[in-house]
Amino acid sequence: MPAADLVEVLIEHWSALEADSPTAPHHLRTSVLPVSCHSGVVLAAVDSEGLRHILVPLAAHQRVGRRTEGVNLKVVETALETTNTFIRYVDVCCADRALNDLFSEVCSDILIAIExxxxxxxxxxxxxxxxxxxxxxxxxxxxxxxxxSGLFAELCTLRDFMLRSPSAALSWTGPAGHCHDFSGGRYAVEVKSTTTTESRTVRIHGLDQLDAPHDGKLNLRWMRLAARSDGTSLGEIVDELLSLTDDPPAFLDKLDRSGFRIADRKRYQHDRFVIVDDRWFEVDTSFPKLSLSNLTAAGIPVAVSDVEYSIEIPDRSHGSLSSGAIEDLIENLVEELAG
Structure with missing residues (x-):
């Protein structure tokens, strides 16, 4: 059964169980899922606190030591006993209901692996x-x-790409250490942001950060963000991206590498931003930069590394892209990914 169908089945089972969840502490209400293994059928379950579980039957010789796989993901051994049966299970539980959507993905992966x-x-x-x-x-x-704020700007950019293609997380190369935040064949995008109210100065890391891909184009997106209580939190934009992407595990792995885990959403729920200025530029010969290609072309030997420098983002009258040019750029990047 496809993963999307399994997610729907799981949600249907949990929703039905939640409508009549047990009230006694440590009790589980269960239902049989359409997946089985050699030891029996896999169960969906809900406990007296309304937390969701999946129960995988164990063979007689198998044991699960009590352990915690994370603050919000619990894995223990649980036994269910009736008048005629006594069955032990691997009990996988999500301890934070705010993460139920993500837990559904985990459990669908478990069911696919068991099948x-x-x-x-x-x-x-x-x-x-x-x-x-x-x-x-x-x-x-x-x-x-x-x-x-930097991650927020990157995720806003990724959202623009994902609205055109659910596979656009492939273009988010910055978390893997690539010199550009986004890269798709001949097109690349570098994202910079600031929360200052006046300055347009940004820091450039390395001589290759503003070098275009071979035979391609590099664009820079710059945002001025304001921290405001009516803004969007990182958790909210991550939720939106999870609803758009066709590969949640890959996206979340990149998010993890960027320093933000899905379990961190409560930590940052009061860190909210709005975009007050947003500009795109083509990083061409007139754009302010130091680059390896320019220095080499000028005959200047480059024998230094770990170069960092600052530039002043030009104002709108000096080459910022029109809305139509931005749309074309995004379409081109998405098409490169598809090709």
Missing amino acids: AAPGKALTAANAVIARWRSLFDSSQSPLGEARL
Whole structure:
């Protein structure tokens, strides 16, 4: 069964269970899912606190040590007993209802893995949990305002791309250490932002950050952001991107590399931004920059590394792109990805 269909099945089961959830502490209300393994059928469950679970039956020789896979993802061994049966399960639970949508994706992956290897259900479930678990834990080092605003600007740009293509997360190359924030074949985009009210100065990291791809074009997007209570939080824009992308695990992995985990949304719920100025530029020969290609073309030997410098973003009268040119740029980047 396709992943999207499994997510719908899971949500239907959990929703029905939530309508009549148990009231006694530590009790579970369960229903049978359309997936089974050699040890029995997999169950959906809801507990007395309204938390969602998935239960994978264990073979007689298998054990699950009590452990925590993350602050919000719990994995324990649970036994269900009736008059005639006693069955032990791997009990996977989401401890934060705000993460239920993400948990649905995890559980659909578990079900797909079990369908592919019904004789190794525990191994299959553990492999999926291992791939997802870090995203359910909070990062150790909170992001500062500069990094928060920078990530917000990148995610706004990614949203513009994803509205044209659900596969556009492929173009988000900055988290992997690429010199450009977004790259799609012959097109690349670098994103800069500031929260200052006057200055348009931005920091450039390296001599290659403003170099265009080979035989291609580089554009720079600059935003002035304002921190305001009526703005958008990172958690909210992440939720929107999760609803747009066709590959949530890949997107969340890049988000994790950027320093923001899905479990961090509460930490940053009061950090909200609005865009008060937004400009796009083609980084051509007239754009202010130091670059490896320009220095090499000028015959200047480059024997230094880790170069950082600042530039002043031009005003709108000096080459900022029109709305039509921006639309063309985004379409071109998305088409490069598709090709």
